Amino acid sequence: MVQLEEPTPVTGLGQGYNTFLASAMPRIVEVTPAPGGAFAESIICKCESEADILNALDVSADLAVKGPWGSFDAKVKFAKKHHFTSKTIVLLVKAMQTTKTTVDTVKFSADPPPQTAKDIYNQGGDSYVSYVSCGAHYLASYTYVATDDESFQQLNAEIDGSFGDISTLSLQSTTNLKNIEDNKKVKTKIHQTAIGWKGDYPGDTDAIVKFALGFGGLKLTDPELIEFHTLPYDSVACCPDVDEMNKRRNLYVNRELPGPHPKPDREYSTYLLSAKTCVDRISKVNDFYGCYGFESLVTRLAKYDYKSRLQADIAELERWRDTVADNPSAPDSDIPKLNLGGAKYFEFPTAEYLLQRGTRVGRAEGKSFADVEEELIPLGVQLRRIMVNGDKNFPISMKIDYDFQSGDDDHVRESKIHGREFAEGGGTPYVTVPHEKWVTSIGAYYFNDPDEACGIRVATTAHPDITHLPPNVEQVVDDQGGGHRDWEISQNTRVVGWAGTAYTDEWGGGGVTSLQPIFVVFEECAWTTFRIIQGRDSRGAQ
Numbered sequence: 176m177v178q179l180e181e182p183t184p185v186t187g188l189g190q191g192y193n194t195f196l197a198s199a200m201p202r203i204v205e206v207t208p209a210p211g212g213a214f215a216e217s218i219i220c221k222c223e224s225e226a227d228i229l230n231a232l233d234v235s236a237d238l239a240v241k242g243p244w245g246s247f248d249a250k251v252k253f254a255k256k257h258h259f260t261s262k263t264i265v266l267l268v269k270a271m272q273t274t275k276t277t278v279d280t281v282k283f284s285a286d287p288p289p290q291t292a293k294d295i296y297n298q299g300g301d302s303y304v305s306y307v308s309c310g311a312h313y314l315a316s317y318t319y320v321a322t323d324d325e326s327f328q329q330l331n332a333e334i335d336g337s338f339g340d341i342s343t344l345s346l347q348s349t350t351n352l353k354n355i356e357d358n359k360k361v362k363t364k365i366h367q368t369a370i371g372w373k374g375d376y377p378g379d380t381d382a383i384v385k386f387a388l389g390f391g392g393l394k395l396t397d398p399e400l401i402e403f404h405t406l407p408y409d410s411v412a413c414c415p416d417v418d419e420m421n422k423r424r425n426l427y428v429n430r431e432l433p434g435p436h437p438k439p440d441r442e443y444s445t446y447l448l449s450a451k452t453c454v455d456r457i458s459k460v461n462d463f464y465g466c467y468g469f470e471s472l473v474t475r476l477a478k479y480d481y482k483s484r485l486q487a488d489i490a491e492l493e494r495w496r497d498t499v500a501d502n503p504s505a506p507d508s509d510i511p512k513l514n515l516g517g518a519k520y521f522e523f524p525t526a527e528y529l530l531q532r533g534t535r536v537g538r539a540e541g542k543s544f545a546d547v548e549e550e551l552i553p554l555g556v557q558l559r560r561i562m563v564n565g566d567k568n569f570p571i572s573m574k575i576d577y578d579f580q581s582g583d584d585d586h587v588r589e590s591k592i593h594g595r596e597f598a599e600g601g602g603t604p605y606v607t608v609p610h611e612k613w614v615t616s617i618g619a620y621y622f623n624d625p626d627e628a629c630g631i632r633v634a635t636t637a638h639p640d641i642t643h644l645p646p647n648v649e650q651v652v653d654d655q656g657g658g659h660r661d662w663e664i665s666q667n668t669r670v671v672g673w674a675g676t677a678y679t680d681e682w683g684g685g686g687v688t689s690l691q692p693i694f695v696v697f698e699e700c701a702w703t704t705f706r707i708i709q710g711r712d713s714r715g716a717q
Contacts, residue, residue, distance in 0.1 A: 184244040185403050188278055188307055191299030192405045194424050195500035197241035202284065203299035204411055209279035214308075215272040215391025217344035221334055222265040225452065228254040228316075231267050231341075233402055237428055237444035240451065246312070246370045246399045253368050257318055258553040261525050261701045262327040264334060266317040266352070268344060268383065270390035273310030273401055281305075281411050292417040292504035295408050301424050301503060303411075306404035311371030311397075313390045315383050318364040319355060320549055322529060326360035349384040356380065362530075362549055371399040423503035426510075427496065443511065447492045450485045453523045457482050459553075460524045460700055466555040467669050468613065472699045473524060481522065484514040527698035528552055532674055533662035536619040537628035537689030541678030546575060546591045547671050547693045554579040558614065558672055559588065561633060562605040563644035570594060570686020571629055571645070575673055593677040595685040604644050612637040614670040618661035619690045620648050628675065628690040632659065667697045 182198035188208055191200030220231040229239060232250040243251050257265055281303070289295045319334075321327035337351040356363050367376045367383070373396045377386040407421050408414045428442050464473045488511075495511040530549055547556055556579040565571030572594025581587040608614060616634035621627065630648030634641050643649055652658065664670060672693040679685030 182242060182244055185304055185307070185400060188276060188304055189281070190304045192302045192304055193296075193300035193500070194237060194302065194405075194427060195496055195503065197238050197243070198300075199304075200300035201298060202303075203289065203295065204281050204303050204408075205284050206278045206303075206305075207280045209277045211274055211276040213272070213274050214310075215270075217268070217270040217387045217390065218341060219338055219344050219348060220267045220269065220341045221338060222257075222267055222316075223263075224259055225254050225257060226449070228257060228265065228267060231269065232312075232314075235428075235444070236442065236448040240444055240448040246401055249368070249370050250312075253314060253316075253366070256366055256550075257316065258550065259525065260320065260527055261703060262321040262324070262527075264319050264327075264330060266319070266334065266338065268313075268315040268317075268348075268387050270313040270344070270387035271310060271401070272391040272393070272395070273308040275306070275308045278305045278406075283411060283413060288411075288413045289415065291415055292420045293502060295415070295417060296420060296503060299408075301417075301420050302405035302407050304403055305406040305410075306402075307400060308402040309371075309398050309400050311369065311390075311393075311395050311399070312401060313369045313372065313387055314367065315387065316366045317352060317355070318366070318549075320362045320364075322360045322362070326358075330355065330358070330361055344384065344387055346384065346388070349381055352380045352384070364549060371401065372396055417504065419506050420504040423499045427499070443492055443496070446513070447489065447496075450489050450492075454482055454485050454489065456523045456525075460526050463526050463553065463555060464697070464700065466557070467695070467697065468611065469667060469697050472667065472697055488513045522702050524700040524702055526553065527701050529696045529698075531694045531696055532691040533617075533694065534660070535675070535689050535691050536621050536660050537675070537687075538626040539676050540627075540688045541676040541685075543674075543676050544591070544593055545672075545674040545693065546577065547674075551577075551579055552671070552695055554581065556671055558608055558670060560605055560607045561631070561644065561673075562603050563631065564594075564603055565629065565645055565686065569684075570627060570688070572596075572677075572686055573673070577672065591673075593673075593675070594687050595679060596683055604642075604646050606633045606635065606638070606642050606644065608635050609637050615639065615664065616641065616661065617664065617670050617692050618659050620652050620657060620659045622652065622655055622657040624656065627686075627688045629657065631690070632661070662692050664694070665696070668694050669697075671695050 182196060185192065185199045189202050189204050189206040191203055193200050222228045222231060229251065232254065234243065234247055234250050238247050239251055283289065289298060319330055321330050333355060355361060372393065377383045407417060407424065409417050409421065427444050461473050464470055491511050491513060495509070530552065556577055558575065559578050560576040562574040563571050572592070575591050577589050577591070579587055613636050614633060615636055618632040619628050620630040620632070622629050629652065631644050632641050633644070670692050673690060674693050675687060675690040677685065677687045
């Protein structure tokens with residue numbers, strides 16, 4: 176029986192490897208490397224799901240599902256930064272420089288070699304590392320969210336025409352990417368990271384494309400293992416019979432299956448990752464709508480009893496994997512019995528929402544701010560407290576607190592300050608929005624001369640009467656000339672934050688000059704087909 180507290184990263188040729196535990200094992204073979212070679216490439220890939228991103232990053236399902244390590248952990252975390260709706264497309268720019276090394280000759284280290292498959296497995300796993308690629312990746316993702324179905328169809332057609340599913344990056348890519356960014360009906364968010372290299376990331380699209388095209392010539396600071404392949408031990412001379420072990424391994428990673436064992440529609444590891452992803456998505460979509468009080472928009476959640484059936488399949492596959500991992504050469508290992516074993520696709524819900532801003536109040540002078548961006552909505556961002564300082568002699572300054580979820584269980588409170596240095600206390604007026612309570616009325620006051628925002632008016636489900644911030648703002652506006660605007664909160668809409676303009680000066684003064692509320696408008700969740708994740712195999716095909 177092989178027991179590991181946690182997977183061990185692969186570091187070089189000849190290491191043993193346990194496919195079921197996604198872990199390196201001690202070396203039981205001696206290898207001589209073949210002459211290696213340097214490789215550099217810059218490509219751009221179209222991705223419509225987290226699975227597509229994992230596929231583009233060469234992360235195999237068995238690594239992702241068991242808890243990845245090293246560069247594969249960084250790739251999985253990068254993929255999880257992206258949130259998809261039915262109107263989202265991601266273009267992934269991937270630049271790499273690597274040095275590849277393969278095995279030339281191999282033999283067992285011990286003389287005589289291991290005598291049974293069980294001996295081999297307990298000492299060195301079910302395979303050995305036959306290929307490694309070390310170096311670095313630079314990744315830049317462009318997340319595009321269309322504002323409506325027609326805009327999404329146009330976006331999809333433009334991307335297909337310019338890039339297809341995958342293409343070689345070129346200077347022309349700059350123009351094509353900027354053309355999409357200029358589309359007023361498409362919102363763009365860029366994420367960047369690097370693996371095996373440290374330094375400052377480029378700024379705009381011009382710089383990103385130039386950097387990616389030149390990445391192959393950079394000096395690497397911290398090269399990492401980027402990719403590896405494995406081979407079963409029956410490729411080594413004097414190997415005992417390992418056919419049964421290979422059959423179990425092949426079932427898990429979908430190789431050719433000799434003998435009477437039925438070949439699954441897909442490898443069990445990809446089914447397991449797909450099922451876990453689907454269950455996680457169902458839970459998160461349900462929780463997401465629930466945190467904003469719109470559970471009724473999550474329809475068809477019980478269709479085919481998907482979640483419970485998938486959870487049963489996950490438990491069955493994990494039971495089978497853990498049983499086989501104890502002794503994969505046992506001839507009586509059973510075949511998992513799956514509820515959805517013949518499914519080519521899963522159905523899963525996708526949250527549908529749109530970020531909007533109200534009409535501006537005040538003059539757009541100073542530095543623009545937008546407290547809530549698209550990426551915070553899937554994290555359940557909620558407005559929790561609004562504080563305002565100011566009177567007739569000074570522009571207002573604001574401090575707004577937001578809550579959202581960071582990571583699996585961590586809840587974060589983040590404060591945004593706009594205008595001059597903010598001093599709490601001293602009678603500073605504020606409005607709180609308790610958990611599971613919502614803003615029900617929102618408005619802003621303004622002066623006519625100068626044209627600038629000078630206060631807000633808010634009501635919530637917890638405090639239905641209008642609260643004026645600052646408290647005397649109505650009287651100040653009457654005295655100095657101005658008015659107020661109330662923004663309509665439409666059906667299935669929540670106020671989640673503020674945008675506007677503000678300034679500060681060298682003497683510590685400043686204030687807010689204009690304001691716009693940020694709304695998130697929810698639609699009924701969409702049910703779409705979910706392709707079985709077929710991540711490219713980082714261990715290589717047999």
